[in-house]
Amino acid sequence: MPSEALLNTPHHSLICPVCAWRTDDDGLLLDCPGAHERALLQVEYRARRFTPDPARTGLFRYRDWLPVRREFPEAGGTVTYRSTGLAGSLRLRDLWIAFNGYWPERACALETGTFKELEAFCVLARLPDDPPPLVLSSAGNTAAAFAVLASRYRVPCVIVVPASGLGTLALREPLAPCVRLVALEQADYSDAILFADALSGALGGALEGGTRNVARRAGLATVLLSAIEAMPGMPDFYFQAVGSGAGAIGVHEAARRLVDAGTGQVPPRLMLCQNAFPAPLYDAWRGNRPRQAAPSAPLRAFAPELTNRHPPYAASGGVRDCLVESGGDLMIADHAAADAARDLFADVEHIDIEPAAAVAVACLREAVGDGTVPRDATVLLNITGGGRRRIAQHAALSPADPVTVVPAADWHAGELPTDLLRTCAVLR
Numbered sequence: 511m512p513s514e515a516l517l518n519t520p521h522h523s524l525i526c527p528v529c530a531w532r533t534d535d536d537g538l539l540l541d542c543p544g545a546h547e548r549a550l551l552q553v554e555y556r557a558r559r560f561t562p563d564p565a566r567t568g569l570f571r572y573r574d575w576l577p578v579r580r581e582f583p584e585a586g587g588t589v590t591y592r593s594t595g596l597a598g599s600l601r602l603r604d605l606w607i608a609f610n611g612y613w614p615e616r617a618c619a620l621e622t623g624t625f626k627e628l629e630a631f632c633v634l635a636r637l638p639d640d641p642p643p644l645v646l647s648s649a650g651n652t653a654a655a656f657a658v659l660a661s662r663y664r665v666p667c668v669i670v671v672p673a674s675g676l677g678t679l680a681l682r683e684p685l686a687p688c689v690r691l692v693a694l695e696q697a698d699y700s701d702a703i704l705f706a707d708a709l710s711g712a713l714g715g716a717l718e719g720g721t722r723n724v725a726r727r728a729g730l731a732t733v734l735l736s737a738i739e740a741m742p743g744m745p746d747f748y749f750q751a752v753g754s755g756a757g758a759i760g761v762h763e764a765a766r767r768l769v770d771a772g773t774g775q776v777p778p779r780l781m782l783c784q785n786a787f788p789a790p791l792y793d794a795w796r797g798n799r800p801r802q803a804a805p806s807a808p809l810r811a812f813a814p815e816l817t818n819r820h821p822p823y824a825a826s827g828g829v830r831d832c833l834v835e836s837g838g839d840l841m842i843a844d845h846a847a848a849d850a851a852r853d854l855f856a857d858v859e860h861i862d863i864e865p866a867a868a869v870a871v872a873c874l875r876e877a878v879g880d881g882t883v884p885r886d887a888t889v890l891l892n893i894t895g896g897g898r899r900r901i902a903q904h905a906a907l908s909p910a911d912p913v914t915v916v917p918a919a920d921w922h923a924g925e926l927p928t929d930l931l932r933t934c935a936v937l938r
């Protein structure tokens with residue numbers, strides 16, 4: 511991994527919230543070995559105070575509170591500003607937008623267009639030297655971020671995506687030979703997660719682990735750390751679209767850390783947003799049985815990355831715990847509301863946003879409309895991705911080529927194609 515600066519001493523350790531087991535961070539560990547209920551490992555940092563590095567502008571500005579052993583100084587970060595356009599339209603007095611994506615006029619330069627780039631930088635910065643191949647799954651945006659960064663820093667990496675997600679994988683540069691993209695025919699995000707688990711085991715790779723990876727959550731949590739530097743205090747409400755909830759959990763963990771450090775009184779209420787259907791987290795929170803699609807519902811969710819069927823809802827430290835602790839709620843927005851919200855945002859904030867971010871804007875609009883959010887509340891809205899049109903204007907993009915497309919019959923049968931194992935095994 512070139513162009514990195516090694517940090518001198520470990521500045522954090524990992525703790526299990528259930529049995530209080532504590533360990534040094536090997537850069538790969540995902541779970542406590544204790545035989546107990548599922549739990550998300552927590553990070554304890556030596557630095558108890560919030561001390562951004564004034565010499566940095568991107569996410570490594572917060573390296574004291576990141577579980578990393580190296581940094582990439584050129585990494586971008588979130589840009590937070592006080593809204594006038596959307597705030598005026600919704601008649602909200604104090605709305606702040608945490609923008610993640612590509613927006614040169616606001617000095618926001620996440621080149622793959624979403625906050626998944628924050629998690630990718632942080633996960634790569636946590637890895638040990640000479641790591642085994644990193645195996646991960648994605649609905650599209652995480653794949654794009656890891657494809658670009660693993661190629662640039664020459665990290666061996668296998669990325670599993672549903673074939674339907676290949677369309678969003680347009681990159682400026684070709685994949686490096688150490689990065690293998692695997693597409694699954696007729697699969698969804700949840701299928702890709704299960705396939706990546708099996709592939710990682712067969713290869714002896716390091717499963718990236720999604721929400722279980724402390725670096726993924728910490729990278730996404732820099733959204734709040736960036737916002738708290740721009741805002742006069744902690745927001746009352748935090749709005750974000752969620753699939754697995756990794757970003758929202760990370761933000762809640764960071765909010766608790768900020769409160770402990772004396773920055774703010776209480777964590778913001780998490781207002782988490784999903785498509786109207788399917789909405790696995792929303793259904794779990796409401797105690798709904800999984801619902802059937804309405805006959806008139808579109809075949810594809812407005813934002814497919816929000817449809818993870820196995821999110822860490824009930825795990826200790828998972829989505830349910832964060833919602834209960836913060837007094838938060840889960841909301842849904844249908845196609846028409848999300849579409850209208852995307853147009854509204856483009857009209858009043860003058861930038862295109864990703865479908866998931868549009869779902870969050872639609873839910874905020876509804877929550878203000880029905881009085882859930884008072885008009886004088888301080889609200890932080892996470893625009894998790896945007897500026898894709900600007901990226902296309904500024905750079906020539908080419909589709910990323912998968913090393914193989916696994917037929918539906920094969921992955922349904924739980925088979926790992928021999929050719930695929932051979933081509934990925936050379937990464938070791």
Ligand SMILES: [Zn+2]
Nearest residue numbers: 526529542544
């Ligand atoms: Zn434990």
